[in-house]
Amino acid sequence: MHTSESKQAATVHFQDLRACHGATLTRPTPMAASTGPIVDPSLRLRHFSSLSRRLFLAPSRLHASPILRHRLPRFVAMAGGSDPKPRVLVAEKLGEAGMELLKGEVDVECSYNLSPEELHSKIALCDALIVRSGTKVGRDVFESSGGRLRVVGRAGVGIDNVDLAAATEHGCLVVNAPTANTVAAAEHGIALLTAMARNIARSDASMKSGKWERNKYVGVSLVGKTLAILGFGKVGSEVARRAKGLGMHVIAHDPYAAADRAHAIGVELVTFDEALARADFISLHMPLTPSTSKILNDEAFAKMKNGVRIINVARGGVIDEEALLRALDSGVVSQAALDVFTREPPSAQDKLVLNEKVTVTPHLGASTVEAQEEVAIEIAEAVLGALKGELASTAVNAPMVPAEMLIKDAATDMSPLKFLTDMLTLTHEVMSELAPFVVLAEKLGRLAIQLVAGGSGVKSVKVTYTSARTSGDLDTRLLRAMVTKGLIEPISDAHVNLVNADFIARKRGIRISEERVYLDGSPEDPIESIMVHIANVESKFPTAMSGTGEITVEGKVKDGIPHLTKVGSFQVDASMEGSLILCRQVDQPGMIGFVGGILGDQNVNVSYMSVGRIAPRKHAVMAIGVDDEPSNEALKKIGDIPAIEEFVFLKL
Numbered sequence: 001m002h003t004s005e006s007k008q009a010a011t012v013h014f015q016d017l018r019a020c021h022g023a024t025l026t027r028p029t030p031m032a033a034s035t036g037p038i039v040d041p042s043l044r045l046r047h048f049s050s051l052s053r054r055l056f057l058a059p060s061r062l063h064a065s066p067i068l069r070h071r072l073p074r075f076v077a078m079a080g081g082s083d084p085k086p087r088v089l090v091a092e093k094l095g096e097a098g099m100e101l102l103k104g105e106v107d108v109e110c111s112y113n114l115s116p117e118e119l120h121s122k123i124a125l126c127d128a129l130i131v132r133s134g135t136k137v138g139r140d141v142f143e144s145s146g147g148r149l150r151v152v153g154r155a156g157v158g159i160d161n162v163d164l165a166a167a168t169e170h171g172c173l174v175v176n177a178p179t180a181n182t183v184a185a186a187e188h189g190i191a192l193l194t195a196m197a198r199n200i201a202r203s204d205a206s207m208k209s210g211k212w213e214r215n216k217y218v219g220v221s222l223v224g225k226t227l228a229i230l231g232f233g234k235v236g237s238e239v240a241r242r243a244k245g246l247g248m249h250v251i252a253h254d255p256y257a258a259a260d261r262a263h264a265i266g267v268e269l270v271t272f273d274e275a276l277a278r279a280d281f282i283s284l285h286m287p288l289t290p291s292t293s294k295i296l297n298d299e300a301f302a303k304m305k306n307g308v309r310i311i312n313v314a315r316g317g318v319i320d321e322e323a324l325l326r327a328l329d330s331g332v333v334s335q336a337a338l339d340v341f342t343r344e345p346p347s348a349q350d351k352l353v354l355n356e357k358v359t360v361t362p363h364l365g366a367s368t369v370e371a372q373e374e375v376a377i378e379i380a381e382a383v384l385g386a387l388k389g390e391l392a393s394t395a396v397n398a399p400m401v402p403a404e405m406l407i408k409d410a411a412t413d414m415s416p417l418k419f420l421t422d423m424l425t426l427t428h429e430v431m432s433e434l435a436p437f438v439v440l441a442e443k444l445g446r447l448a449i450q451l452v453a454g455g456s457g458v459k460s461v462k463v464t465y466t467s468a469r470t471s472g473d474l475d476t477r478l479l480r481a482m483v484t485k486g487l488i489e490p491i492s493d494a495h496v497n498l499v500n501a502d503f504i505a506r507k508r509g510i511r512i513s514e515e516r517v518y519l520d521g522s523p524e525d526p527i528e529s530i531m532v533h534i535a536n537v538e539s540k541f542p543t544a545m546s547g548t549g550e551i552t553v554e555g556k557v558k559d560g561i562p563h564l565t566k567v568g569s570f571q572v573d574a575s576m577e578g579s580l581i582l583c584r585q586v587d588q589p590g591m592i593g594f595v596g597g598i599l600g601d602q603n604v605n606v607s608y609m610s611v612g613r614i615a616p617r618k619h620a621v622m623a624i625g626v627d628d629e630p631s632n633e634a635l636k637k638i639g640d641i642p643a644i645e646e647f648v649f650l651k652l
């Protein structure tokens with residue numbers, strides 16, 4: 001494992017760190033109000049070690065570049081009072097109120113529809129860049145900035161147009177505005193639903209061409225129809241409320257949503273297949289993740305009622321667009337209404353856009369005057385704060401700086417400088433020691449959430465640390481944040497870091513508690529094992545349910561490598577790298593060969609296999625590590641082996 005340490009020296013402008021107090025709760029104070037920085041040149045930001053890089057880069061990017069090591073301190077180091085005003089490039093139209101806020105504190109340049117070359121040349125002169133979804137902020141932009149760009153503000157939710165890894169490597173903070181356009185997106189979903197049902201767009205075009213075609217544009221009624229919402233989060237639940245008002249029967253599929261929250265607004269949570277089978281209308285509101293990519297594919301369309309209608313205001317990639325065209329041709333889907341596309345803008349010949357049965361809008365979900373004003377204020381505040389060195393909860397690639405460093409009340413008897421020094425020392429020590437456990441914690445969270453199939457929603461998660469250390473000698477804040485990161489990132493657009501982990505978990509209604517099991521023995525190793533429990537849910541792999549009715553997964557660190565050691569009540573021993581297939585089977589000879597053969601035929605490399613069993617010839621759990629993702633066909637063949645009772649494929 002890579003544990004080299006950055007000894008990069010950096011000065012810390014202490015005033016700026018103190019300004020972070022309550023950063024996300026208050027509007028930024030004018031920069032002029034900040035008195036000169038207190039500089040302690042001897043302070044070394046040791047917490048930006050190789051481990052800290054790991055905390056906000058994907059585990060696969062453990063070996064960070066030298067640029068990153070060099071630049072990280074800029075996340076907290078700020079321009080002093082004598083520096084000229086920061087310069088902010090606004091590359092897409094932003095609401096007036098946000099513009100006013102920016103202009104009050106920084107130099108603002110508004111330049112829209114820039115070519116990549118124009119953006120490259122302008123960016124070298126800017127400290128911050130603000131965009132919506134229409135500007136691609138790739139690695140080239142960070143490279144062209146020559147190191148000046150410190151903040152990218154995404155005035156909206158999805159940051160798929162920003163290369164986060166490149167931003168991080170260049171020491172550039174990325175912030176977004178995750179809630180201000182929720183209602184606008186929901187209203188657009190409803191607008192598309194009603195416009196599609198009553199052929200508004202086509203009949204309008206027909207009349208404008210001089211026709212009066214009353215018989216051609218007979219619509220369908222909404223009252224009493226079943227609307228299935230896929231993804232019952234912020235936008236999905238707002239769509240549900242509004243659809244109820246239209247007299248629709250609303251069902252939803254979201255394995256991670258709380259059933260009581262759904263019931264409170266009269267929505268029934270159902271399985272994916274049930275949602276597809278029962279719906280007259282299907283509205284998509286899930287983020288685009290590896291597990292939701294093309295979730296509406298040929299197989300899914302085959303499970304729908306004939307004549308179903310689809311609405312997509314989420315992301316184009318959640319629908320297999322070719323499969324949708326086939327379903328429209330066959331009549332399985334009678335109409336679709338799309339705001340988002342796999343490629344934006346789609347080509348002029350795009351078959352979906354030109355299809356008569358499809359109503360389209362050019363990614364307008366967030367485009368209301370009100371939402372854009374709100375988004376503009378939210379992003380202006382976040383960018384101004386970031387330019388002052390604050391870490392807002394909307395910072396999507398913030399380092400895992402201990403939250404206390406940001407929120408500890410300076411009025412305590414500990415001087416702020418002393419507090420900061422202590423914090424850094426503590427963090428350095430804690431981080432070096434906890435390095436492999438931090439990776440383990442994230443992977444256990446990631447694995448546990450992928451085992452959830454539904455139930456009453458992910459509301460209560462417990463993390464148990466088995467250790468010989470007393471609580472005073474074991475700081476678990478990083479570990480808890482990493483479990484949260486592992487739990488939330490695979491199922492949302494959120495980017496979790498230490499600054500926002502608790503906030504994001506709370507927002508999603510997830511309570512994360514911690515428990516310590518004390519071991520007798522040497523406290524040399526900080527932790528013997530970590531166990532993650534998710535209560536009140538069902539599992540895709542029922543074997544993962546422990547005797548207490550919770551999904552439980554346990555891991556240990558062996559020779560510096562995280563290992564999965566227990567799933568439910570079965571002991572396994574699987575190194576947590578790559579991807580994992582878990583099978584529960586009747587314990588009999590030849591099983592390893594069977595499964596290995598199927599994977600081998602598909603050229604899927606098996607990195608390890610481990611079998612844990614209760615008793616010979618009874619049940620066993622087999623954990624198979626794979627380097628490549630098996631095809632659906634291979635997974636189906638594994639599932640069809642008669643002795644295999646359950647199986648699940650998990651990405652670590």
Ligand SMILES: NC(=O)C1=CN([C@@H]2O[C@H](COP(=O)(O)OP(=O)(O)OC[C@H]3O[C@@H](n4cnc5c(N)ncnc54)[C@H](O)[C@@H]3O)[C@@H](O)[C@H]2O)C=CC1
Pocket residue numbers: 157158178181182185230231232233234235236253254255256257285286287288291292313314315339340363364365366367490491492493494
């Ligand atoms: N068209 C537009 O202009 C806009 C589009 N959006 C997009 O809408 C989507 C939803 O946004 P929010 O509601 O704010 O996000 P959210 O994170 O509040 O909700 C997403 C929900 O999807 C659920 N989910 C994740 N994986 C799932 C799966 N496999 N099956 C079913 N549900 C799953 C999550 O549990 C969560 O409850 C995002 O992709 C966002 O980018 C948001 C705003 C404007």
Ligand SMILES: O=C(O)C(=O)COP(=O)(O)O
Pocket residue numbers: 132133134155156157158159181363364365366367
């Ligand atoms: O916020 C989002 O995720 C959106 O899709 C809205 O994108 P926009 O800001 O309108 O380009």
